[in-house]
Amino acid sequence: MDIPVREFDLELTQESGQTSQPPWKRVDGAFRELLIIGGVPCPVEVRAGDEVLRVNPYSDVPRKPLKKKIEYIFDLKFEIEDLYSFLEDKGLSDTIQSSRGLRLFLAKDPFECIISSIASANCSIKRWTRAVDDIKRGWGDCHLFRGERFYTFPSPATLAGVEEESLEDLQRREDKLPDDFRFTDLRSCGVGYRAPYIRETSRILSEELDISKIHRMDYQDAREVLLELPGVGPKVADCILLYGFRKTEAFPVDVWVRRIMNHLYPDRNFSAREIAEFAAREYGEMAGYVQLYLFNHARRSGLLEKLRG
DNA sequence: ACCCAGGAGTTTG
């Protein structure tokens, strides 16, 4: 199946390090992941073509919901030219050069995005992506496709029932582990002190708070609800809102965005909170994309290295 | 050995 696309760089979007999920499995220039289409697990391969995105499902699923899912995940319906002209109006046209075709990489599963974002706090990108993979391998459902293993992300109820740590696994971590080894506790996945946060958040999402309700809330209400979850602070909440629920008003402020903004406005010396307020006022519903483009441009132009320390 | 990682929670000023 081909989906016509304009202004979409699949590779850039995959590798841009958005916290919704680890990048998909790269195979020969294409990207593979297990998606749930109408309740049915389906390995899918996407490949960039000429003005099209080639989509190959590897099990029998209906076309229309598959197409909608792909369009949602890569935000293909978004009129990105509107963003380009918006950025020009705001004096940020530099960011377009290095990020053209970059779109939101939205979560295929909002719960995965929530846990993934909690795991990302004060943690290197390498480490939290590996942690999410370990969690999937430990408690997700495995689907074999031509010898490749794909895992679903476990449900809130499943993760809520997982031990935080067991002596057994802490010892086995020292040994060389086979690819399909399944840990029996969260700590062994490398989430460290965040293990109780992940467990309690999973419990709340399985017993008290229906994730689908968050979709219907506006940005502010959803943010307040998310901030009640353990392990979710202002930055993580905005990541979840942006990548998990496509609330594009969200402008996640991490240390890098703060450095970038203070570099852009040297006379201001923003605090994290002030940046969020500034972004809400200046960027409105474009805020999430502005953050994405700012960060990517800083990374590609070498500005990030300059701002280190 | 030492320091940091795309912060959050808790305690203190």
Add this chain to the structure above:
DNA sequence: CAAACTCATGGG
């Protein structure tokens, strides 16, 4: 309210 301190743990 804001600043300071602590929190696991893999990787430079």
